[in-house]
Structure formats: C-alpha cells, structure tokens
Amino acid sequence: MSVLVEQAAEHWQYVAPLVCKPRTEADYDRLVAALDELLDLTGDDEAHPLNSLVDIIGDWIEAYDEEHRPMPQVSGVKMLASLMREHGLTQSDLPGVGAQSVVSEVLSGKRQLNLRQVRWLAERFGISAEVFI
Incomplete structure (x- = not known):
C-alpha cells in the first residue's frame, strides 16, 4: 500500500x-x-x-x-425589466438598445432584441448574453 x-x-x-x-x-x-x-x-x-x-x-x-433547486427559466424581456428595476434605470437609460420607444416595444413584447442589442446589454450589465436570448 x-x-x-x-x-x-x-x-x-x-x-x-x-x-x-x-x-x-x-x-x-x-x-x-x-x-x-x-x-x-x-x-x-x-x-x-x-x-x-x-x-x-x-x-x-x-x-x-x-x-x-433548478432556476426558473426567465425570458430575456423579463430579465431586462428586472435588471432595470434593480439598477433604477428608465427606458431612456439604455441607448444601446435604442430610443425610449424601441425599449418600450421590447419590454411590451412588440419587438425582439437583436444580436447587437443583446451584446450591448450583456456588456452593460456584465452578464452572459445568453440571459437575453
């Protein structure tokens, strides 16, 4: 041994x-x-x-x-809304997504985030882009 x-x-x-x-x-x-x-x-x-x-x-x-204890699946839009609340942000505080009207359409489900917006959000919040997909 x-x-x-x-x-x-x-x-x-x-x-x-x-x-x-x-x-x-x-x-x-x-x-x-x-x-x-x-x-x-x-x-x-x-x-x-x-x-x-x-x-x-x-x-x-x-x-x-x-x-x-699996994490519930959350949509990218819900995650964005949650991050905005957490950071005290308004729709105007996200220029990388677009104008306030574009952010409003994303949050209401009328428009989907595109790849450029997802990348910007991931960098802005310091999280994986997968969160928004």
Whole structure:
C-alpha cells in the first residue's frame, strides 16, 4: 500500500464526511457549512492546499442545487425589466438598445432584441448574453 493511501485510510473517518456527495438536505447543509469554513480558512490564497477540496465541495453543492433547486427559466424581456428595476434605470437609460420607444416595444413584447442589442446589454450589465436570448 502506498504511503498516500495509507495516510488517507488512517484519517478517513475524519475526512469522509467532507468528501461525500450530498444526497439529502442534511448532507447539503453540512457541506455548505464546511465550504463556508474552508473559504474562511483559505481566504484569497489561490495556492492554499485546501483549494482543491473547496473546488470539489463547491461543484457538488452546485450540482445538488441544479438538480433539487433548478432556476426558473426567465425570458430575456423579463430579465431586462428586472435588471432595470434593480439598477433604477428608465427606458431612456439604455441607448444601446435604442430610443425610449424601441425599449418600450421590447419590454411590451412588440419587438425582439437583436444580436447587437443583446451584446450591448450583456456588456452593460456584465452578464452572459445568453440571459437575453
């Protein structure tokens, strides 16, 4: 048996709860709490030896969320309206989409966003263009 496997076997009872995919809400909650602690411990140190464990647990939490708490699909128009409310913007504040009348038509569903407008909105809000498609 290699030294690495021997050491892992020796400490497995302590490590095992952290390296098991969540199957229940209790598992999920335990991993979220562990991830919070690990992030406090590792901080901004990208070379910290525990960062690989942070990545693994983060991936498992994300996968559990996607399976058990899927995000509702929102239309690009609803997303735009939501972002405008969130940022306190009016229709006139989006010149990259067009004049206020064009934005109004987009928001009312009378007009669809074109590729240029989608790209502008994605850059304006710092999010993926896919959100508006």
